[in-house]
Amino acid sequence: MAVSRFNRILLKLSGEVLMGQGQFGIDPATCDRVAGEVAAAKEAGHELCLVVGGGNIFRGLAGAAKGFDRASADYMGMLATVMNALAVQNSLERIGVDTRVQSAIPMASVCEPYIRRRAERHLEKGRVVIFAAGTGNPFFTTDTGAALRAAEMRCDALFKGTSVDGVYDADPKKVPDATRYNTLSFDRVLGDNLKVMDAAAVSLCRDNDIPIVVFNIRDEGNLAAVLRGEGTSTIVQNDD
Numbered sequence: 707m708a709v710s711r712f713n714r715i716l717l718k719l720s721g722e723v724l725m726g727q728g729q730f731g732i733d734p735a736t737c738d739r740v741a742g743e744v745a746a747a748k749e750a751g752h753e754l755c756l757v758v759g760g761g762n763i764f765r766g767l768a769g770a771a772k773g774f775d776r777a778s779a780d781y782m783g784m785l786a787t788v789m790n791a792l793a794v795q796n797s798l799e800r801i802g803v804d805t806r807v808q809s810a811i812p813m814a815s816v817c818e819p820y821i822r823r824r825a826e827r828h829l830e831k832g833r834v835v836i837f838a839a840g841t842g843n844p845f846f847t848t849d850t851g852a853a854l855r856a857a858e859m860r861c862d863a864l865f866k867g868t869s870v871d872g873v874y875d876a877d878p879k880k881v882p883d884a885t886r887y888n889t890l891s892f893d894r895v896l897g898d899n900l901k902v903m904d905a906a907a908v909s910l911c912r913d914n915d916i917p918i919v920v921f922n923i924r925d926e927g928n929l930a931a932v933l934r935g936e937g938t939s940t941i942v943q944n945d946d
């Protein structure tokens with residue numbers, strides 16, 4: 707399917723990208739810029755679900771490496787994604803985009819709990835739904851959370867907005883002359899152990915036939931371009 711034909715999309719926003727030029731945390735200007743891109747995608751007629759990562763604040767694996775209990779560290783990471791979700795919500799609402807945040811870890815005073823049918827209703831009403839706290843379970847990532855929600859919400863595709871412009875034959879941050887693919891199959895990503903997304907997320911998308919589009923969200927205007935079938939990205943999908 708051509709990228710421009712995707713109607714309902716799940717956009718996974720890298721937490722790290724929200725740091726902007728900083729080394730940690732949330733840069734409000736970057737949040738506003740990303741929100742503007744989401745608003746433009748909505749104006750172009752797409753239904754949007756968002757999942758925000760937490761790498762700008764806390765990653766469970768990094769915490770465990772420093773001595774935290776892994777499960778506790780993962781819960782800390784999930785809480786970080788709630789902060790990011792609220793920041794993105796704030797930026798979206800300031801430019802008039804109606805949103806709801808739903809968390810996989812219920813926190814009634816902060817946002818709604820995740821209720822699939824309610825999320826569906828929000829989309830029908832034209833709201834952007836931001837899914838926070840990943841899957842709600844430790845030992846997972848927000849990429850897997852994004853794949854799970856994309857399947858539950860019957861999204862046409864999962865867009866991974868990250869800091870690289872697609873999937874390469876090796877990590878382009880470590881191998882400068884790595885080659886980018888325009889398209890490739892889920893089986894190739896898994897078979898070649900290409901690490902742009904974790905294997906659980908890739909398998910979930912493969913089994914539910916949800917294409918993954920990897921693109922650079924740091925490039926201004928790129929989300930709209932990629933949604934029009936332009937711009938640089940890699941599309942991962944099942945072979946026909």
Ligand SMILES: Nc1ncnc2c1ncn2[C@@H]1O[C@H](COP(=O)(O)OP(=O)(O)OP(=O)(O)O)[C@@H](O)[C@H]1O
Pocket residue numbers: 719720721722723758759760761762848849867868869870872873874875876877878879900901902903
């Ligand atoms: N074969 C590959 N092709 C492209 N990128 C790759 C590859 N292997 C590893 N990577 C790395 O994957 C990273 C993107 O995935 P990662 O899960 O680290 O970030 P994210 O999901 O965007 O961030 P966050 O955890 O902050 O939400 C890129 O920065 C890139 O360096």
Ligand SMILES: O=c1ccn([C@@H]2O[C@H](COP(=O)(O)O)[C@@H](O)[C@H]2O)c(=O)[nH]1
Pocket residue numbers: 721758759760761764765766767779780781782783784785786787839840841842843844845846847848849850851
């Ligand atoms: O389902 C999930 C999702 C996330 N986590 C933890 O949160 C951090 C931040 O998420 P990223 O995907 O790395 O941006 C992650 O490192 C995990 O520690 C989780 O446990 N379960």
